[in-house]
Amino acid sequence: AAGMFLRLLSDIQWRAAHPKWRRMTGSQRSTSTTAEPHPLSLPAQAQVVICGGGIVGTSVAYHLSKMGFKDIVLLEQGRLAAGTTRFCAGIVSTARPMSIELKMAHYSNKLYQQLEQETGVQTGYMKTGSISLAQTQDRLISLKRIASSLNVMGIPCEIISPKKVSQLHPLINIHDLVGAMYVPEDALVSSANVSLALATAASRNGVQIHERTSVSHVTIQKGRVTGVETDRGRIQCEYFVNCAGQWAYELGHSGEEPVHIPVHACEHFYLLTHPLQEPLSSSLPTIVDPDGRIYIRNWQGGILSGGFEKNPKPLFTEGRNQLEIQNLQEDWDHFGPLLSALLRRMPGLEALQIMQLVNCPESFTPDMRCIMGESPTARGYFVLAGMNSAGISYGGGAGKYLAEWIVNGYPSENVWPLDLKRFGTLQSSRTFLRHRVMEVMPLMYDLKVPRWDFQTGRQLRTSPLYDRLDAQGARWMEKHGFERVKYFVPPGSDLLDLDHSKTFYKPDWFDIVGAEVKCCKEAVCVIDMSSFTKFEISSTGDQALEYLQYLFSNDLDVPVGHVVHTGMLNEKGGYENDCSIARLSKRSFFMISPTDQQVHCWAWLKSHLPDDSNLVLEDVTWKYTALNLIGPRAVDVLSELSYAPMTAEHFPSLFCKEMSVGYANGIRVMSITHTGEPGFVLYIPIEYALHVYNEVMNMGQKYGIRNAGYYALRSLRIEKFFAFWGQDLDAFTTPMECGREFQVKLDKGMEFLGQEVLLEQKQNGVYKRFTMFILEDHDTDMDLWPWWGEPIFRNGRYVGKTTSSAYSYTLERHVCLGFVHHFDEQTGEELVVTTDFINQGEYEIDIAGQRFQAKAKLYPFSSLFTQRRRKDDVELSGYQRE
Numbered sequence: 001a002a003g004m005f006l007r008l009l010s011d012i013q014w015r016a017a018h019p020k021w022r023r024m025t026g027s028q029r030s031t032s033t034t035a036e037p038h039p040l041s042l043p044a045q046a047q048v049v050i051c052g053g054g055i056v057g058t059s060v061a062y063h064l065s066k067m068g069f070k071d072i073v074l075l076e077q078g079r080l081a082a083g084t085t086r087f088c089a090g091i092v093s094t095a096r097p098m099s100i101e102l103k104m105a106h107y108s109n110k111l112y113q114q115l116e117q118e119t120g121v122q123t124g125y126m127k128t129g130s131i132s133l134a135q136t137q138d139r140l141i142s143l144k145r146i147a148s149s150l151n152v153m154g155i156p157c158e159i160i161s162p163k164k165v166s167q168l169h170p171l172i173n174i175h176d177l178v179g180a181m182y183v184p185e186d187a188l189v190s191s192a193n194v195s196l197a198l199a200t201a202a203s204r205n206g207v208q209i210h211e212r213t214s215v216s217h218v219t220i221q222k223g224r225v226t227g228v229e230t231d232r233g234r235i236q237c238e239y240f241v242n243c244a245g246q247w248a249y250e251l252g253h254s255g256e257e258p259v260h261i262p263v264h265a266c267e268h269f270y271l272l273t274h275p276l277q278e279p280l281s282s283s284l285p286t287i288v289d290p291d292g293r294i295y296i297r298n299w300q301g302g303i304l305s306g307g308f309e310k311n312p313k314p315l316f317t318e319g320r321n322q323l324e325i326q327n328l329q330e331d332w333d334h335f336g337p338l339l340s341a342l343l344r345r346m347p348g349l350e351a352l353q354i355m356q357l358v359n360c361p362e363s364f365t366p367d368m369r370c371i372m373g374e375s376p377t378a379r380g381y382f383v384l385a386g387m388n389s390a391g392i393s394y395g396g397g398a399g400k401y402l403a404e405w406i407v408n409g410y411p412s413e414n415v416w417p418l419d420l421k422r423f424g425t426l427q428s429s430r431t432f433l434r435h436r437v438m439e440v441m442p443l444m445y446d447l448k449v450p451r452w453d454f455q456t457g458r459q460l461r462t463s464p465l466y467d468r469l470d471a472q473g474a475r476w477m478e479k480h481g482f483e484r485v486k487y488f489v490p491p492g493s494d495l496l497d498l499d500h501s502k503t504f505y506k507p508d509w510f511d512i513v514g515a516e517v518k519c520c521k522e523a524v525c526v527i528d529m530s531s532f533t534k535f536e537i538s539s540t541g542d543q544a545l546e547y548l549q550y551l552f553s554n555d556l557d558v559p560v561g562h563v564v565h566t567g568m569l570n571e572k573g574g575y576e577n578d579c580s581i582a583r584l585s586k587r588s589f590f591m592i593s594p595t596d597q598q599v600h601c602w603a604w605l606k607s608h609l610p611d612d613s614n615l616v617l618e619d620v621t622w623k624y625t626a627l628n629l630i631g632p633r634a635v636d637v638l639s640e641l642s643y644a645p646m647t648a649e650h651f652p653s654l655f656c657k658e659m660s661v662g663y664a665n666g667i668r669v670m671s672i673t674h675t676g677e678p679g680f681v682l683y684i685p686i687e688y689a690l691h692v693y694n695e696v697m698n699m700g701q702k703y704g705i706r707n708a709g710y711y712a713l714r715s716l717r718i719e720k721f722f723a724f725w726g727q728d729l730d731a732f733t734t735p736m737e738c739g740r741e742f743q744v745k746l747d748k749g750m751e752f753l754g755q756e757v758l759l760e761q762k763q764n765g766v767y768k769r770f771t772m773f774i775l776e777d778h779d780t781d782m783d784l785w786p787w788w789g790e791p792i793f794r795n796g797r798y799v800g801k802t803t804s805s806a807y808s809y810t811l812e813r814h815v816c817l818g819f820v821h822h823f824d825e826q827t828g829e830e831l832v833v834t835t836d837f838i839n840q841g842e843y844e845i846d847i848a849g850q851r852f853q854a855k856a857k858l859y860p861f862s863s864l865f866t867q868r869r870r871k872d873d874v875e876l877s878g879y880q881r882e
Contacts, residue, residue: 045097046235047071048406049228051215051251052243053078054085055191055391056384058198059399060241065205067407072207072432073235074199075228077214077247084245087360088191088392089270091286091297093130094155095146095183096393096703097448098369099789099801100417104397106155111396112189119204121197124190128285128298131165132181133172133345135291139447141504141784143181144848150183152791152798152846157183159849168285171346182489186286188297189393198399215244217254218381223606225380239406241382246316246363248371248385259375260425263386264433265361266441267313267328269335270306271300271342274353281368290445292341302355303346307338308389312441315361317434328359347605362389366427366438366457368444370394372402373420376603382406383420389444410570411725414730421600426481432457449502450787451486453477463530464625464689472707475509479595482531485709487512501880504784504848509711510807516712517809520677524631524817526696527713529674529681530689531595532626534604536618538588543615548581548589550752551608553735555745558583563654563670565743568604573761575735577601578725580672582656590656590668590683624668625689627682627696630716633703634679638669641699646680662695664688675713676860718815719808721860727788728770728803730819736761737819738770739858765832768800768819773845773854775814780807784847786816793851794820794841802845811861816845816854 015518046070050057050717061074062558076082080291092112094105116123134140143159150157160182162174168182203209210232218240219227227236242261244251252259279301287296293305313334332339335357343349363370366387384402387394388739398418401411418424427433439456454478461482472474473489487509529701537544548556554566560583567575577600579593593601598621605617629637639646641661651657656670661682668683697705723729723738735744744758775786786805791798802818820838822831838858844851 019823023437036659037215040111041071042230042233042235043208044234045071046073046208047237048073048239048241049235049237049361050074050229050241050243052076052083052245053080053195053199053209054083054243054245055081055088055195055198055395056245056387056399057241057243058195058202059395060243060384060402061202061209062198063400063403064406065202065207067403069407070206072202073237074202074207074209075213075215075230076209076211079211080199080209081192084360084362085391086192087358089295089297089306090124090189090191090392091130091295092187093183093288093390093393094150094186095130095132095143095157095181095288097142097146097149097789099149100413100415100419101369101390101394102149102153103413104401105390105393106153106397108314108393109185109187109546112187112194115194115197115201118705119197119200120732121193121200122190123193123197124188126188126282127185128188128283129182129184130286130288131160131168132183132288132290133165133177133292134179134181135176135289136447137178138449138502138504139291140179141848142447142449143179145789147181148791148846148849149789149801152801155183156185157181166548169287171280171348172287173345173347181526182285188286189392194392201237207775208626215251215254217256218251218259218378220255220257220378220381223377224377225378225410226380239380239382241384241402241406243384245385245387246361247606249433252383257378259378259381259383260423260428261371261383261385261420262366262373262427262433263363264314264430264437265314265316265363266437267359268306268362268389269309269331270304270339270356270358271335272304272355273302273349274355275301276352287345288446289345292345293442293445294338294341294345296342296346302352305338305342305351307341308441308444309334309338310442314434314437316432322612328361330357330359332357332458335415346640362387364388364440366433366436366440367454368440369418370398371420371423372398372415372418375403376421376599377510379607388440410572410731414732416726416730419600421603422480422596423663424481424599426460427457428617428714432460447502449504450785451477451507452502457481459483461531463528464686465528465530468690468693469528469707474707474709477710479531480598482595484531485528485707486535487516487709487711488707490515498667504787506781506785512793513709513711514716514809516708517715519704519706519715520675520712521709523630523706524629524633524637524679524700525706525708525712526693526700527628527630527708527710529626529628532621533590533593533595533598533601534602534621534624534626534683535593536584536620537591537605537615539613539615541614542587543610543613544587544589546750547608547610547613547615549748549750551605552581553744553752553754553758555748556581556583556589557748560585561656563656563672565613567729567735567743568601568742569752569758570731571754571757572732573736573754573757574731574736575725575729575733576604576731578729580670582668582670584656587842596726597648616819623686624683625686625693627684627693628673628679628713629682629696630673630675630679630708630713632678633705636703637700637705638680638697641695648655650745661692664692667692674722675716676722677716714804715806715809718806718817719805719810719860721817721857723770723817724804733768733770734758734761734766737766737768765834767830767833768821769833769838769858771818771838772821772857772860773802773816773818773843774808774857775813775816775845776853778814778852780814783852784850786814786845786847790816790818791846792816792818792820792854793844793846796844797823797825799823820856863881
């Protein structure tokens with residue numbers, strides 16, 4: 001039995017001893033200590049050192065060598081592909097809800113398909129297709145949303161009936177199914193062999209591979225990688241790539257300057273059986289039954305079936321290490337519920353002989369997305385780890401993107417959702433990780449409706465007002481570890497219902513958020529926005545201004561007290577950050593950025609600091625509580641509390657002034673609200689936060705003040721056509737493509753990052769355009785809601801996807817924001833998107849396979865900036881610019 005098991009998973013020793021493999025990798029490869037007692041010594045230096053010889057490390061080596069890097073060394077502490085990769089179930093699935101993950105998996109599938117021909121190493125690639133089953137209507141809706149994304153990417157996919165499931169896989173019990181999704185091009189591979197094939201190709205291209213070589217730590221000097229210390233000597237290098245899988249965390253913390261990589265291992269179980277009496281066909285589709293928490297694939301005439309149980313077992317929390325992952329202990333009691341689900345789904349297996357229960361560790365991340373990118377603290381230190389049990393599906397694509405990042409300075413797609421810099425040090429607590437992965441692993445197959453929140457690792461970063469707001473009915477969500485209010489449940493509401501409201505349709509909080517929006521428009525609301533990232537930049541001379549003028553597209557040489565909205569652009573003109581900067585004095589600036597920019601923006605600013613600079617850059621996020629006063633009566637509340645006139649003549653728009661509010665001094669008051677509504681944001685030193693909040697609420701009673709949350713803010717900003725970074729804006733979107741030319745000063749008298757690209761776009765036009773869509777034939781009460789990521793069709797042809805959506809309580813319709821592209825109908829080539837192209841099309845938004853008519857607009861409704869109107873009074877075809 002053990003022999004059969006090792007044959008399926010490609011016993012590495014056989015492959016390593018194979019003459020063809022030996023010839024191709026030469027004496028660099030140590031197959032065993034007896035075969036080669038004196039392995040080749042390590043080189044003294046290399047351009048890139050990769051740690052980890054699994055699917056991820058070999059993929060990075062393969063792609064770097066393909067892109068022309070020659071001086072690459074791959075180090076593996078045991079044998080190639082002998083870690084998690086060896087035990088991987090070998091399912092290559094493209095059915096992913098997130099666009100970047102879908103693209104990675106699609107690329108991996110295409111790569112593995114041709115790898116055997118390229119390398120001569122058998123990979124076991126078999127295109128079987130996959131069927132994802134739905135036991136509930138909500139599960140079917142989630143599959144339909146994925147199917148919409150697959151179809152517009154050109155990946156064959158269809159929603160099928162239970163009867164069709166039975167035709168494709170006769171052994172499946174279909175009595176409890178409402179439908180399924182069939183992806184015919186999904187595949188099976190031998191994961192270890194794919195890894196060895198990638199290593200073979202990399203070795204031919206000059207990559208040196210050294211097994212049985214452990215990295216003890218990475219040396220970093222002046223914030224840059226300088227070398228790697230191993231148990232066989234030191235290698236000097238420019239770049240280090242941590243592909244150490246479940247050991248990535250320990251390796252990151254091994255040096256004097258830690259690199260925080262939040263991954264944690266859990267035990268993952270799957271079952272292997274002997275062949276059926278009538279062996280299963282090797283071309284039978286893989287079955288994914290998320291409601292039953294299991295997957296089933298054919299294996300040598302029998303089956304391989306595993307899953308993601310509700311009560312996972314984390315391991316190695318103390319950081320215990322082992323050279324190669326030995327098979328962990330069988331635990332039949334633990335596997336019991338998954339075995340029951342398997343027998344329900346395939347009742348014919350009752351009499352089948354079980355061969356082995358495999359237990360192997362898999363590494364998971366705090367948000368179920370893999371981790372890639374450059375460390376924010378160590379230049380040249382790259383990471384690719386935390387595959388959340390999808391290493392074989394993502395390995396090819398993830399390796400490609402990371403190789404592009406190293407070679408070109410950036411990948412070819414927006415990988416922000418996977419970027420290491422989305423995490424801070426706070427997610428690296430072992431206790432946090434242990435608790436979070438126990439939630440993450442079951443979530444792999446849980447139904448995830450829009451706006452779901454993690455329950456573990458909460459109340460980590462909180463505003464000083466947390467308890468005060470919580471007592472008033474606040475319902476919380478988490479962003480970058482910071483608790484933020486979604487909305488406030490009014491007294492007397494059914495709290496239990498709201499906390500368990502999970503739907504793709506109209507949510508239970510609809511009327512609550514509507515009341516908060518109404519108050520923002522007619523009276524005054526307070527939103528705690530303390531989570532926003534806040535930096536101060538100052539200098540003794542003019543260096544701060546010169547530095548910021550180079551990094552930002554707008555002109556920051558404004559009078560003291562003025563606030564500037566501006567983009568922090570990269571060389572391609574794309575948004576690395578979108579922020580507001582107030583000039584506090586001639587030589588100091590106060591910068592407000594989105595919550596999840598704290599690590600990314602800091603790293604970007606630090607990396608562009610001149611070496612001999614006397615600039616002072618300080619993160620003051622924790623020093624200030626931010627209260628956003630939104631609404632026409634905000635001016636009355638603030639003027640009464642400060643005994644200072646706050647009208648437009650005395651306090652114009654986009655102005656910043658230090659004031660007293662109540663008894664508290666040193667409050668930075670800015671006349672912006674991030675919503676398009678009138679009002680002010682108060683940046684309050686935290687020791688005064690409770691006092692100022694109480695004063696504002698007491699004074700505001702006569703003006704109808706109430707608390708509000710981020711859901712109301714989202715509705716307000718989307719109906720005003722305001723783009724937010726991380727949702728609508730990213731490193732591949734320029735100001736010219738999203739109607740923000742007015743925030744770019746091409747003639748400000750000095751060069752800035754991205755200027756050349758913007759000049760070219762101004763002259764030649766743009767290839768995508770940020771557009772606002774108002775759904776026309778959509779019933780808010782009965783139809784599925786748009787959330788984000790829905791395909792946009794123009795005259796029946798796919799032109800882009802939505803990036804954010806919200807219900808506009810003012811227009812009483814749904815508003816979607818998204819980018820429109822212009823593809824040539826014959827060649828598919830991207831063409832310039834003109835205003836006429838946008839205006840002259842008939843548009844539809846695809847929500848889970850159902851298309852709804854939409855009216856496109858390039859500018860917001862001017863009426864929304866003045867007074868509320870009913871939707872019947874709004875002329876949808878008028879393009880008015882504000």
